[in-house]
Amino acid sequence: MATAPDLAGAARPGRLTEPERALAAVPLSPRYARFGDPFHVPVAATPLREPHLAHFNSRLADELGLPVEAGHELTAALAGDCPWPGYSASASVYAGHQFGHWVPQLGDGRALLIAELRTPCGERRELQLKGSGVTPYSRGLDGRAALRSSIREYLCSEAMHALGVPTTRCLSLIASAEPVQREKSETAAVVCRVAPSFVRFGQFEYFSYLGQPETLARLADHVIDEHYPHLQERADRHALWLTDVVERTAELMAQWQALGFCHGVMNTDNFSILGLTLDYGPFGFMDRFRQYHVCNHSDFDGRYAYGAQPEVGQWNCSHLLRACLPLLSAQPEAARETANGILEGYAPAYHQAMRRRWADKLGLREVREGDTGLVNDLLAVMQHGRNDFTRTLRHLADIRTDTDGPAHGVREHMTDIEAFDAWVVDYRRRLRAEQNTNDARRAEAMNRVNPKYVLRNHLAQAAIEKAEAGDYSAIATLFEILSRPYDEQAGREAYAAEPPANQRDIEVSCSS
Known part of the structure; x- marks a missing residue:
């Protein structure tokens, strides 16, 4: 059983250890923090009861220039027990369209930005605790995250990174004895999320709704200065920036579709301005292929079903552009014309990305006329036969062209063999x-784009159940397997198997 020391009541040493000195020496880069009100408000994290380190992402820590072993000071900061040296935590405000309905004020209801760092490679990264307690935007809730949802986000964000999908990542998973009430009584946890920026569509919608174009422009120019410095002096910088955001979002939707990944809560407040996969809640990788698969049991109308995700991505971009109209022109008609032109780029960007991804997944060197029909015919066979999405595409690499006989080794996994x-x-x-x-x-090329291992819901659930009993070993095992999703891993074939019949097509809730 993997266990970790209890942090509660641990004496702080009188002299800093080497890991603690290393933490204090990490260069801060407080850019977003300088904005203050009205973008965010200072909030101290609420310490957890009996926190302990369940897992630590040493590889990511090394990339950030942090100690690869979490000493007392680092672990305490990641648990929310003490502030990051030289930095004050804050919660951001934003708005959003949730399941298509406008909500004029949301915000970081259980998340805090705790540090902005400069990595050894010179890149900026922001660290955010999720589950760190009540903020002004908690809307009467407890500001905590349950252990099960924290495990799912911790594992999936790193799995998506290994799959090559733009995403936030997780540095640490801190478990606790503190109770939280969801559908049932559970225990709390905190994850530390890492990203170049946590700015989201909903922040632009918020300041647009308030009728504050100057504030809107400040936020947009912050994003441009940090992530599009080549556009800083351009008069048309906002249009060029938004064009890239739309294209990044379209590309992200293509990546999700090609992997059978369903986000579950594609609200505008959950969409990253950098095209990152953001806010892992009731997500899921499809087991059996279904065009209208829904992973969120709260999504009664299937708004965020697998097949609807590309269109929702476009819809979200349209609302971002609507919020940013004042940035495009002082003349409303000219602003709308520019925004419409930018939005028109979404569909071709998505379809181009999707065609290229499917060509790679089928081992095709070129994208040709008629390939879409070939893909759709395969998906129709899979849907009719209720075949496993990930396993079917992985097995296609075994089809040979030196024979016209049956595709043995592949067809045996299919239901509609004819x-x-x-x-x-x-x-x-x-x-x-x-x-x-x-x-x-x-086959070698196809196996580099068709993963063997994804975070299936039944695997995550098994790790959660062990962790709830105090055993974090399954988290560590899954973490290592999912960090090499395209590799054949001897002795781990069970992690690539279809789920048992009674654990297929699991839907999860927003509290997951």
Whole structure:
């Protein structure tokens, strides 16, 4: 059983240890912190009861220039028991469209920005605690996060990073004996999230709603100065910046779709201005392929179903652009025309990204006319046969072009074998048309884009149940497996298997 020392009541040493000196020496880069009101308000974290370190992301710590072993001072800061040296924590305000409905004020109801760092590579990173207690934006709630939801975010954000998807990451998972009430009584936890920026669409919507174009421009120019410095002196910098945001969002939606990832709560306040996967709640990787798969059991109308995600991404971009109209022109009609032109770029950006990703997943060197039909025919076979999304695409690498016989090793995993055999005929014809008949080389390329391991809900649930009993070993195991999702990992085949019949298609809640 993996255990960790209890931090509560631990004596602070009179002399700093080497890890503690290293923490104090990490260079701060407080850019967002300088804004203050009305962007964010100072809030101290609420200490947890009996906190202890459940897992620490040593690789990420090394990238940040932090000690690769979490000493007392670092762990205490990550638990919210003490402030980061030289930095005051704060909670940001924002608004958002939640399930399509406008909410004029939201904000960091259980999250705090605790540090802005300069990494050894010269990059800026922001550290945010999630589950760190009540803020002015908690709306009467406890400001805490449950252990189970914290485990899911901790594992999935690092899994997405390893899959090559832009995402926030997690540095640490702190568990606690403190009770929280959700659907049932649970225990609290805190994760430390890391990103280049936590600015989201909803922040622009908030200041637009308040009718504060100057404040809106300050926020936009902060994002441009930090992440688009080449645009700083351009008169059209806001239009160019928003064009890139729309394209990044379209690309992100293509990456989610290609992996069978469902976000679950695609509200505008959960969309990153940098095109990162943000706010892991009731997410899920599909097991059996279903175009209208819904992972959030609170999403009664299927607004955020798998097949709807690209359109929702576009809808969210339209509301970001509407909020930013004052930045595009002083003339309302000219601003709307520019915004519409920017939004028109979403669909071609998405479709181009999607076609390229599917070509790679099928081992096609080129994107050709008719490939969309080939992909859709495969998905139709999978949906009719209720086949596993991740496993089916991984097995396609085993199809050979040096024979016209049955695709043994692949077809045995299919349900509608007759329809699949017919599809394989078309697939082989397409591969041969571009003389793509080096099966070994193609299989190697396909296995670099079709993962063997994803964070399936039943695996996360098994790790959660162990952790709730005080055993964090399953978290550590999953963390290592998911950090190499495309590799064959001897002895770990069970983690790539389909879930048991009674654990398929699990839906999770917003408290997850």
